[in-house]
Amino acid sequence: MTQSTHGHHLIAGDWTAGETRFRSAPATGQAQEFASGNAALVDRAVQAAEAAFADFAATTRADRAALLDAIADQIEARAEAITAIGAAETGLPEARLQGERGRTTGQLRLFADHIRAGDYLDRRHDAALPDRQPLPRPDLRMIQRPIGPVAVFGASNFPLAFSTAGGDTASALAAGCPVVVKGHPAHPGAGQIVAEAVDAAIRQTGMPAGIFSFIHGDTHEVGQALVQHPLIKAVGFTGSLRGGRALYDLCAGRPEPIPFYGELGSINPCFLLPAALAARGAQIAQGWAASLTMGAGQFCTNPGLVILPADHADAFADAAAAALAEAPAQVMLTDGIADGFRQGAETLAASADPVLRHDSDGRNARPAVFRVDAARFMADPGLAHEVFGPAGLIVATDSDDQMLDLARALEGQLTITLQLDAGDTALAGRLMPVLERKAGRILANGWPTGVEVADAMVHGGPYPASTNFGATSVGTMAIRRWLRPVCFQNLPDALLPADLRD
Template sequence: MEIKGELLIGARAVKAQGTAVQAINPATNEALQPVFHGGSQQHVEQAATLAWQAFDPYRATGLEQRAAFLELIASEILALGDELIVRAMAETGLPRARLEGERGRTVGQLRLFAQVVRAGHWLDVRIDPAQPERQPLPRADLRQRQIPLGPVAVFGASNFPLAFSVAGGDTASALAAGCPVIVKAHSAHPGTAELVGRAIQSAVAKAGLPEGVFSLLFGSGSEVGSALVSHPFIKAVGFTGSRSGGTALMQLAAARAEPIPVYAEMSSINPVFLLSAALASRAAAIGKGFAASLTMGAGQFCTNPGLVLALDGAELETFLSSAAEALAQAAAQTMLTPGIHRAYCQGIDQLQGLPGVSRVATGLAETGPNQAQAGLYLTDAETFMADERMSAEIFGASSLVIRCRSIDDMLKVAEHLEGQLTATLQLDDADLALAQQLLPVLERKAGRILCNGYPTGVEVCQAMVHGGPFPATSDSRTTSVGSAAILRFLRPVCYQDLPQGLLPDALQDGNPLALRRLLDGVSS
């Protein structure tokens, strides 16, 4: 399939005239063809109008039709074949195996949401039949279901060109809920975005759906994104990216005449707590495993372990030595863009220049453009809590170890932390008492708590939570990964005393969709 550098507005492909967007191969600094041009407010208007026109017909589709549509998108992405992988490799510097795995995850989550749609549990049907004889007052017939919010604006992520971008989790869950989607592609991988966008566009046509169910826009500045979030036809936003970018969108959405939710996944340093018995029994192994997690994918994961807490002592020294030895053999890896590499280097320079921070180890030196040299640094609890700059996320393979003098120090640091996507406990049976002290704190701080593992790697499944208190996300009640992600794009509607002929199928007495429902408080 030829990459043409075009916007996809409904069924049309449009050549824009805005600011140029051109992908750079970060491994070579080579500019890739073609040149894309950003859209305008007029293009946003066209896409939003089509999405609004498509909303009622699309949300009225049956469960089977919508599930089949999601599966069709998955098939169309697979049909792109190796062309998609080769282009994504050129635009991101990521290796083939990583991108093939990410394509599998992208297709898998589309198929997961197809299963979710068919099951219908997300409709959360509740029926309280009329009780006309109830004293002292009769009860009306009350029935509730969830309906989609409306068209959703999705912002593609830099670090996952497939799984968190055009057909990623935000798009898949919004489409599953019955919401048309307009994607603002990330400028780092526009060719990859266009290929996937054309696959979705093809699926919309083959499924016989209104063209406005999907559009794809480009833009290098804030014009397109701001216009999308501000448009009255947009009813929710999905975003994965920086804290500054997410908070800017939140402010835009809140300033609208009709404020809308922004589901932004932003900033997390994912603390790892090394408890004493675990360190005493396997400090070297923990150090080696930690280094592998830290350097995976050049550290360009939102769940990268950027903070480590442990009690001072010989066991901590063993961990540090093991991690340092592993990092000393870790090759520098190409980062996603020159800008991300620049920000990583600036973050490292600031961190190691702070008073009270010492360098423990670094990885092998850079051998090519935009490569990140891993780094491990050390401070103490008092110094960490006194300087908020140490809590800032450094997007890349960098981590800070906090040497705690006591359990009280560790608990104070845990309380001091901002909201996180994950928190990890490395523990043995003898550590359970301390873990029980930490657990209530970590439940308040993080969306996912791990034991004897590492936070990198997010399973797409029913129980996953990829979210957490601010600034990890803008809404701690939600997840951007897993089947519960669909709930972000729904709202409840109650129907009182409507005749059967007006009720949606999900609420009718005969239960024609064979859904699990709460009938007068009893699940049936």
């Protein structure tokens, strides 16, 4: 990070200090000061985005692809600095940040290739039929067009892949939509270095400066001003159910309501079926323990709920406890997240039986696992709430029918996992019609942590997993959030978008 831009906002190519400051709270090292945004800065950034929109929307797919590739290159050129400050701010291991940086640059390049191919435009043409009886048909052409300036919120748990130049930003820029990013105060330094990379790529490719702004903020003012600004046309958000729902309600309450694409929370149930447990129960328990504690449980796909037959519950709980007994303490992203994890574990402890419980203090967390029967689980809605961190709940069912009843009672999820063998096919077949209505991704004999960035990926689901069950925040289909279909009737080629001309 250069001294001239340290702690500043980036507003349409200009680094701006702002009048007020806040201090970061890193896991290690010295705290640093950053400018704190306000509604006036938001208005300046959004006005610049709107001014740049028409020209940016008219750029060729090849030119936008070159921009995305350049952003990826500029991020890689700052790799060491990003890893160093990201590790200090979040406590995440360097290897994790290096992998996340690869995912971030990979998805930028994936969207570059995606828009070069052009299939996402869904172009359709119904040629004119002037002689059709009893009425002629006009010439109809349809294409997906960008919607306008987009607001993106950085995520606490992914300082790179879901933040400044993460999937929301990459897909919006690919679509031709300018982006205003609200940086997350958990990793302001990492966010700012990535913003420098985006700024450098915009200058390198000659794109309008207004297509990207980055605003620091440690209060709710920036977020509220963004989602309520009349020129913002959609919002991308990854975060808590409480915070996301508040922003969603603001979007819905505007004079012109806009879509809020929020990924909010999930307990990612895992159904462990009897034949699989009989054949490899200890192995399944070890796999679940590893997934539960990956990244201190700070993934939106963390498998916090296990559902299994009661006659396998004791053996599974013992094997899981043994696998987790020596799990080391892990640093959590922020003090607030660590406090929330401890409170969530206390809530589970008040209603469920302990299987394994470690003391967690300060910003550190160790796993906590509890157990309850299905009847108690379905009678207590609080047990189905996400605990962000390495906390798991084992639910024992006394029949296949009760397992189905529990599945029907679940809220929307990002993922649902089936552990099954050939002998479980009949039960799995009964579950599938229920499960596919509950989650955006259903997987077999794996674990949900780890989301492949690919064409077929769906990272979203029915509420409260996300606020729009028809959208995904990962994979190339994410670009659809920032597009809308427009039909052009009898327009001459000169007035059509370039991608729709003969």
